[in-house]
Amino acid sequence: MTNLIETRGLCRTFGSEETKVTALDHVSINIEEGEFTAIIGPSGSGKTTLLHLIGGLDEPNGGSVTLSGSNIADMSGNQLSDFRRDHIGFIFQAYNLIPVLSAEENIEYIMLLQGVGAAERRKRVKEMLAMVELEGLGDRRPSHLSGGQQQRVAVARAMASNPDIILADEPTANLDSKTGISLLEVMRDLNQQRNMTFIFSTHDEKIMERATRLIYLRDGKVERDERK
Amino acid sequence: MLTFKLAFRNLFRNTRRTILTSLLISSSLIVLILVDGLMLGMTSVMVGGITHTLEGEAQVVRKGFRNNSEVEYTIDDPASVISQIQVNKSVEGFGPRVIIGGMIASSYNTTGSLIYGVDAKQELKVSRISDAVIEGEYLSGEPREILIGKPMAELLEVELGDRLIITAATVDANEITQELFRLSGIFEFGPEEMDKNLVFINLDKAQSIFGMEGNLHQIALRFIDPEDSKNPELPLFKQLTNKENEALGWLDLQPSIGTMIEMTNYSTAIVGTILFLLTSLGVINSMFMSIYERIYEFGVAKAIGTTPWQIIQLVLFEALLLALLSCAFGLTIGYLLGDYFSSNGIPMGKMEVSGVLLDGNLYTRLALYQFVNFPIYVTLLTLAAAIYPATFASRIVPTEALQRAL
Helix, strand or coil: CCEEEEEEEEEEECCCCCCCEEEEEEEEEEEECEEEEEECCCCCHHHHHHHHHHHCCCCCCCCEEEECEEEHHHCCCCHHHHHHHHEEEEEEECCCCCCCCCHHHHHHHHHHCCCCCCHHHHHHHHHHHHHCCCCCCCCCHHHHHHHHHHHHHHHHHHHHHCCCCCEECCCCCCCHHHHHHHHHHHHHHHHHHHHCCCEEEECCCHHEEEEECEEEEECCCCEEEEEC | CCHHHHHHHHCCHHHHHHHHHHHHHHHHHHHHHHHHHHHHHHHHHHHHHHHHHCCCEEEEEEECHHHHHHCCCCCCCCCHHHHHHHCCCCCCEEEEEEEEEEEEECCEEEEEEEEEEEEEEHHHCCCCHHEEEECCCCCCCCCCEEEEEEEHHHHHHHCCEEEEEEEEECCCCCCCCEEEEEEEEEEECCCHHHHHHHHEEHHHHHHHHHHCCCCCCEEEEEEEEHHHCCCCCHHHHHCCCCCCCEEHHHHCCCCCHHHHHHHCCCCCCCCHHHHHHHHHHHHHHHHHEEEEHHHHHHCCCHHHCCCHHHHHHHHHHHHHHHHHHHHHHHHHHHHHHHHHHHHHHHEEEEECCCCCCCCCCCCCCCCHHHHHHHHHHHHHHHHHHHHHHHHHHHCCCHHHHHHHHH
16 A cells, blocks of 8 residues: 555644644654544544645644645645645535535536536536435535535535545534434445545544544644554 | 536525625616716707807807907908808808997997897808797898897897997998997897897898998808817818918817816716725625625635635626626616606706806716716726625635634
8 A cells, every 4th residue: 555645743833922722743644545544532632633734724833744745835825726626525524515506516516626527527426426325416405405415415525526535524523323324334435445545533433433544633642543 | 607606696695785786886887877978968068058059160260350359350251261161061051240349229228249240041050049039030131130138128128129229330441330220139048148248130231331341250160960060170170271261160169168078077087986986895895795704615615626716716706797787787777767867857947057058957968888888897896896805715714714614
């Protein structure tokens, strides 16, 4: 297996000198292609911050993040946007779909950014909806979908760009147990069928049970790193 | 297409706000069309008042006559000038005149006056003397006819048929001459200066009593296309202007009116600028409210790879749609109101502007540029006003925006 993500001495602090909070303190990890990794730890341990830094949504105060051999600190704003668009899929706790677009259009949007042709977009949207078992609901707007259905659309959206990595921040936190398990099964299938790399930030035991690797964070430091 | 859908739907997330903002933008457009229409209407009345009342759209005079009105400054070779005017196809009519200052006396009173000797028939094509006659008859060519204004008639205490005596110096011998007339008509142009001072008699009679047979002080012109009169390079002007004579359009004859028209253009520009500034603030405010409501969406959009420039494009596209919707509404209402006021007018009462009486209603005048240029300005303005909010949206930091979503 090849190293897909590598963080070296990653540090992130928030606030001014007096109110300084250290979210990450010299975090160094390697994530290999095809891993189904859960980053776990108590609230405030730095899980989401680590995901944001890996996804290039935030800038570290120290250290580096290398994705597929590219150091994201060397990328300009637009290069980083393009990199995220083409290599990283995001799934958020609050789904964060665009409310004025239908499920289909939410999935299509990222492909539009990639410049995928209309026919190919339609084909892939259909595939994605089938993959997350939402056939027939593509024309519904998020407000007409349940939380679980919205999160499935979010998964489909994250998958639509054919990313190398999916970063999922507490994806099951707002879902009931049954829906959460169903969604996790979808993601686990994708991981196994397509060898897609998943990194979760979570408290959810269901994710921990299915993860192939658990990284424990405490006070911004890696406390334990277990592979199953 | 998806960007269009996204922009369109974003616009109607908050329908009330969009409608209010659209009303603000369209109101500016409507007001601009109406103000400009009124200015055009007023200018048209003013120019018409000047050119059609008495002055004509252009005049041929002896060089120097306009400055000192010396009676000796008669047109050089008037017969030749008239024959050139007669064959010119752009001229609709011309009025040969002599103009002399003199005294006019009745049995009761005496007053100074400016006596116009006019060709009764030709004058019908150039001025509105005939239309201004409110009592009696317009000139018919009968030698002792005389027309005076209503205030002068009141001052002289005369009625139709009463005797009036004109006293003036002859041009050829500079001797005092007197001539008896019978009041044949009383006119009222409106501007008091004209009604108090002007007197019209027949041209032949005037030339005869003032000793200026065959001579003229002024030839007033009216063109088939009034725009010709504004062109200082008009071939006829060049042709009639020589060492002795000059032919000038009304803009050169009445430079103060030209300045006034320029000022009305500035007024429209100032009104437009104020409207545009207010509208810009409204648009900026509305766009910011819309962006603040969607801040987490912009965060998500950036997180999944939308570039700052694509965010700017989306916001500007929303502004463009808003502008287009507003323009469609504004143009419709602007046209309907403009059309209504161009037929029915806006009651203004009586007012005199630069010696021209604006009486009663002021009518708007619609022009194509109001419906082409103004919407373009409004659209560009809306886009310009949206640049700041769009730039703000493009700079939203995804991590901060995503925290707001939780």
